[in-house]
Amino acid sequence: MTSVSPALPAGSLPAMPVLTGRIDADRATLQRYSRSTDRLLSALPPRAARNPEHTKRATALHEARRTARHTFLTRYSTQVYDALTNGRALRPRLPDLVQRAQTHFPGVLPSPAQLAEDRGRIQAHKEGHEIDLGVFFGALLHSPAAGTHLIDTMLQPAPGSLGHLDWLRRHDLLELDTVRVERLGRAMHITFQNRHCLNAEDNKLIADMETAVDLTLLDERVSVGVMRGGVVDHPRYEGRRVFSAGINLKALRNGEISYLDFLLGRELGYVNKLMHGLMPTESGWRAPSAVHKPWVAAVDSFAIGGGMQLLLAADRVLAEEGALFSLPAANEGIVPGLGNLRLPRLTGGRIARQILLSGRALRAGEPDAELLCDKVVHADRLTDAVDQAVAELSSPAVAANRAMLSLAEEPREALRSYLAEFAVVQAERIYSADVLDRIERRWARP
Template sequence: MNKVLLEKDGNVAIITINNPKALNALSTEVLEDLDAAVNDVKNDDDIYAVIVTGAGDKSFVAGADIAEMKDKNVEEAAKYGAFGNKVFREIETLNKPVIAAVNGFALGGGNELAMSCDIRLAADNAVFGQPEVGLGITPGFGGTQRLARLIPVGLAKEIIYTARNIKAPKALEIGLVNAVYPHEELMPAALKMAKGIAKNAPKAVAASKKAINDGLNETIDEGIQTEVEQFSGCFATEDQKYGMDCFLNKVKDKQFKNK
């Protein structure tokens, strides 16, 4: 992987888009490397939480690679969009929670990448937007679908139709991000949150993620049934027995085994 870095800090994986000269733009090479990193994390039983961020101080991901996209025909654009969506869906449905540490520009594909993560934390210099209509296209990596699910539909339409960017405080106000930090505090905050998540039973966290994600596309009755299935499935794990024994015996320093 030349354009994506994968590091580990205990049970936390840190995926860094490493294309700073292009403001971490999502070229096909970057997407392929991101796909490989996500699959590495998926198959690593020692990783319980993931952080995605961008290299440098200016940009999380400034968007897709316009120079690469410019001359595509309809079929090539469809293939490119399908691959980007595949990678982002892998992140969205990953069996581990993913935190986006948005350290600058998150435009177009960058905002779409952030939205595919479970939680978004932003630096105070972060800027969000979907500028695609100003380039003669629509969002292509899930922007029209996720943005309207995360914030009020009218606001999502305004952001997409006007192609105007919003700064971190506004993103926090409308619920696009969970919190805003001074730039130098962003990664420590993301790592603290990821390590806090990683202290809990990994299979229970994964089951909770699946129940939430699946339930959003179901009726309330279907969603409750999904929750019951995920809840009851936890009782087949060693971590459930261990966690409840720790509670009953007042053991505070738990060490779950992801089993």
């Protein structure tokens, strides 16, 4: 598991707590240690007003406390998770787990007030308490028992999804804030409608997409899910469809991209459901226990960042001629979700490195792009190609075979191990100096 280690202290630091092996005693010790670091941090100016010595001091305090939390969770992660889930009888989602941990294990996580205060700041001015959430979830996911249970929990329908199902069954159309969900025959068409930002992903789109994916998998009339970008408002692409521009960097700069709801919740939520299906609340004897359906992705204009990540979980990828595929996360300074896990299976390691480490982009119609795209057609024929793909994938045997393919390609243990590292690394990256500098410079451009 990725760990954190303390920076060189600027001034005295509280003595690192020594664990006894008794969880109740060690929980109390960690709580006292966290309170002591809180007092020292509160004596410093806000992050935006700190001089270099203040910054050095705050960094040392944060990293020392994260080390203490990491040490506690490394020893007790399964016990902590069992306490929060009543011996895994309950299935709280990520925000609920955080709230339960704040109540039952104070000191293991930032307080609700600390997290709320950070939410009101731009990214560069936040204290960075979300990194501690990464330490927490990294430890839980690193535990085979806790991590597997958490992954299965996040594969269940999101709160609110079931409430839309009756409406969709009656009307075959549901308009969410950023997504349109429409049943056409055996297919559920999910259309991204974040028009103002080239269908880029933000917190709201992530929530709407999980609802849309849930409904597709829950509706027994539907055999195939289709993802496509809607028409956008951007002057350069006005009147044209765009698949996705990836993460909304303006929202990231403004501190509006949530670690829980977006950066981790996206991967454990709707994207993972695309790959591994929907886990019913009551599982019977049949295997696989999750509900699987094949997915078609139709790419107009481009699939950048998170948009391209969706293609790696799709069963049929169609694109208009010249459509761009790109995973620029290395240039942005962050990790492209599960792209590092899934891309090499499709492209091989060498091309994956060129895309992930050097920012290489591919265009539909190029030889190497055939590894990502099943069919390239003229823009006017893309809808027809979607209809044909739906007809080919509607057989019941397709769903069964894609479930087995997903199991073979991405075993649960490999997924859990990757997510355990990702949970920590991504939290650190969104607060790293190079990322903050890059998004501030982008913001300052005329």
